[in-house]
Amino acid sequence: MSREVGVWVVFARRIIVMGTGYVGLTTGACLASLGHRVVCCDVDVVKVERLARGEVRILEPDLPERVAEGIAAGRLEFASSAAAAAEEAEVVFLCLPTPMSTGGAADLTAVESVAGEIRGRLPAASVVVTKSTVPVGTAARLGRLLDRDDVAVASNPEFLREGSAVHDFLNPDRIVVGSDSPDAAERVAALYARLGAPTVLTDAASAEMVKYAANCFLATKLSYVNAIAELCELLGANITDVTEGMGYDRRIGQSFLEAGPGWGGSCLPKDTRALLRVAETAGFDFPLLEAAVNGNTRQREQVVSKVADACGVGVESSLSGVRLGILGLAFKAGTDDLRDSPALAVARALVDRGAELIAYDPGLRGDEPELAGIATLVDDPYRVAKEAAGLVLLTGWPEFRTLDWSRLAGMLRGPVVVDTRNHLDPDVLRRAGMSWRGIGRAPVG
Ligand SMILES: NC(=O)C1=CN([C@@H]2O[C@H](COP(=O)(O)OP(=O)(O)OC[C@H]3O[C@@H](n4cnc5c(N)ncnc54)[C@H](O)[C@@H]3O)[C@@H](O)[C@H]2O)C=CC1
């Protein structure tokens, strides 16, 4: 049911946000920007101290500025004691990690531990809201765990993307709030009234389901596109033109149609696995989603074979002694997040085949533990080309388009680039003396 919300806009509410990661910090800073009073809590005391000084260590456009403004306006504070902060809460947002556990289910340890910490401290009439992605039934479970007749539980899934978190939070396609207490759902939705977004008020289970249904749909869409790309290659069609032609159909839309090295990041992989686990527990066979997940693993393997082929060593042969220059390792452009990065997975597979990798990624510092044993990170894109048998573009950073390709061609031992995102203009590369290998398209040069 979609409803007009916000007849009574309430400002200056006391909001507590548990967890100051991509979602929690964005939520806290943006709610403060909207005029609310917010306290953000985290178990990581060092992080809390840094944030209190306005130091933001994640790469998110506009987030440091919003945090600084919130602090200066006295509307944004940071604390390390969840229990103490909870005492003054009107609304508590749980923005805690729900990682994949062995077997694929979402691990609710952090969510349940914080709920246990605050249950005795929450004021009457407060609302505990899950913004973390949690399986259907979690709100009901939290209600039992809190065991407070005077405290409501709601689900308010978050749909922001990393790299545009602040923009997405403040310009949402929709707000979804679910609670078995309609009054609590309306109070949570009212916090966003200034955004003027379509608002879906529903029960808690449906709100929780919206989030999984949306992320798994996006993942399935990408696996379908990547499969069509492979077919294009076999049949001599061009995936870029094919998806453009598909996307003009308003029922399909142009976005989320870019073929690539497979989908990754902190959420799509874990959420697809979690929904499969939920379906299994419910006795529901979900071959469609299974195929999307398996297709994604296969896509990464296809990319590795393509690189081997481009280096002229045969798709199954060893890459021992082959040096490759890697452009991009983050799971997508615009972020420094390496969690379940397809780029990193491809890089790891290349190393397993014997390759030596020199990488450049404008979002990374070089001391990220995930890079250990995989690639040496350099701070200049031209350094990756020296003595390399070829280049592999794995993350679509805009700046890669304007590199001096003639200069790179002169430095490489093999002037070939495997562009796993169809990110570069093959004609520019051909004119620079480079060969281009894309995804779902004929090679150039
Ligand atoms: N990253 C994204 O783009 C999106 C993530 N989500 C969901 O939001 C949730 C959070 O994700 P992220 O913000 O990416 O996670 P994150 O890993 O960036 O941040 C989680 C934060 O929670 C803190 N934390 C862990 N245990 C805690 C505890 N017991 N008490 C207080 N703080 C604690 C951590 O120190 C960390 O700062 C997940 O369920 C995720 O699926 C939803 C939409 C978008």
Ligand SMILES: O=C(O)[C@H]1O[C@H](OP(=O)(O)OP(=O)(O)OC[C@H]2O[C@@H](n3ccc(=O)[nH]c3=O)[C@H](O)[C@@H]2O)[C@H](O)[C@@H](O)[C@@H]1O
């Ligand atoms: O639940 C979450 O955490 C979030 O997950 C995704 O956001 P995010 O993980 O930031 O990244 P996306 O932009 O969705 O990209 C996911 C993966 O798909 C890939 N992708 C995306 C789009 C595309 O056309 N092609 C493609 O290969 C990206 O490179 C990346 O590896 C969803 O887009 C958000 O709506 C959701 O809130």
